Ligand SMILES: Nc1nc2c(ncn2[C@@H]2O[C@H](COP(=O)(O)OP(=O)(O)O)[C@@H](O)[C@H]2O)c(=O)[nH]1
């Protein structure tokens with residue numbers, strides 16, 4: 052029965068039959084990291100009216116001939132337990148960090164390591180955006196990578212990218228990495 | 239081979255997707271759950287749970303169907319991907335199926351359903367009262383959304399149903415003591431009321447339009463039985479019970495759609511005092527759930543965790559709206575079955591509305607504008623896609 056249902060879902064999935072390759076990307080990180088700002092700037096939308104996310108946002112972005120469906124889930128502590136519900140069938144994880152918020156480095160590191168252990172994210176490539184690099188107090192990406200023990204990650208592609216969601220700097224580099232990576236993966 | 243196969247398979251599938259076995263549970267689900275789906279850009283966490291439930295439902299239905307008919311998944315897939323299935327007409331048939339795998343599409347369907355229910359509720363109110371309560375009309379704005387064609391049919395239907403209603407009342411009086419199954423009568427009766435009101439008042443009384451709206455609830459609550467009886471006895475002396483049942487529903491609906499204004503707008507003062515007082519019995523609860531309904535159906539606030547009682551209230555609202563819808567559906571069908579002929583050229587209702595350009599705040603106007611915009615967008619994106 053469970054098998055059959057699985058099968059049926061995948062049938063329906065194929066029914067969409069778009070020629071475009073669709074990619075599911077989940078955008079996570081602590082509240083105030085800049086996830087929604089990043090999402091909106093990816094979708095070329097105004098980033099000046101963003102309020103703290105209570106639920107989740109979805110934007111579809113065309114890139115490198117693919118359709119990237121990016122899911123930005125609220126990062127407040129009370130919402131984090133819901134993250135799990137959005138991980139199924141994820142092709143790629145973007146994890147956003149406020150590089151200037153040193154007080155919460157430990158907290159964000161813990162959340163990330165929990166995600167990394169999730170069954171649904173097994174082998175899923177991770178892009179970490181070390182955001183808010185425009186701030187003078189921002190830590191460099193290399194330092195953050197070290198703090199997060201990224202070098203201990205096995206069995207998955209990962210990348211850390213310094214960026215500023217506000218100015219847009221570094222964002223495209225990250226997206227390029229994503230697309231190259233997905234293309235490699237899926238072909 | 240797939241060619242031959244897919245032809246009958248697709249016919250069967252399309253048949254199934256149009257059959258009550260499919261339509262009823264799916265529509266039921268959507269109407270029950272759609273009230274929380276608003277037009278905000280941000281999604282509520284609760285949408286996800288509802289989408290998951292929807293997936294389960296559709297899987298179950300399709301599994302049963304495929305077993306019954308004896309087709310396997312491959313045949314299903316072949317049929318659905320055949321050129322025939324991709325024709326414009328069939329695309330919309332498949333939308334509810336595809337929505338299992340496409341959250342955005344699912345969300346669109348649900349938002350659209352929510353809109354539909356709200357518009358239908360507006361229609362009903364308008365039909366009952368001869369006009370929308372002032373606080374609801376942005377005159378043209380709202381009414382522009384009520385497709386005229388439908389309005390005409392509806393009016394015909396309602397006129398006709400009045401007779402049937404009276405008949406039914408008699409029958410019920412004889413057969414039934416309980417309030418119970420009032421649902422089928424609740425939209426008919428107020429119509430007869432409003433028609434009466436209309437005939438009776440050639441000249442608008444002191445409140446103009448509003449008076450009409452208020453007159454009914456006032457009567458009803460002062461002395462439920464008497465007023466209700468007199469209101470309905472257009473052709474027969476009716477018994478109070480079914481009436482009080484329908485009035486119960488009635489008293490809810492007016493505040494329901496009015497709530498958005500009331501909760502946030504100064505124009506709340508437009509509501510005749512008599513109405514407010516008269517519905518006192520249900521007022522406090524009504525107020526709560528209406529606010530909730532407003533927000534959730536809504537056009538303002540972000541996701542807030544709901545208490546169970548709030549959810550119940552929403553459920554109530556959904557149920558009510560659904561009842562209205564079902565009734566309208568039945569009536570419309572009936573009407574279309576029978577003669578389609580005598581279409582009233584102009585409805586008194588329409589005239590009334592145009593006469594009454596209510597004071598409405600800029601904010602409210604914006605809301606309505608937004609709503610109308612949404613409706614248009616939905617029509618374009620969802621219906622025509
Ligand atoms: N200086 C600076 N501020 C940013 C940047 N990205 C986001 N912010 C600000 O950080 C705050 C939180 O952003 P938001 O996108 O809501 O974070 P989220 O909670 O992760 O979705 C907002 O005030 C943003 O303007 C950035 O790159 N540089």
Ligand SMILES: [Mg+2]
Nearest residue numbers: 086087103104
């Ligand atoms: Mg956010």
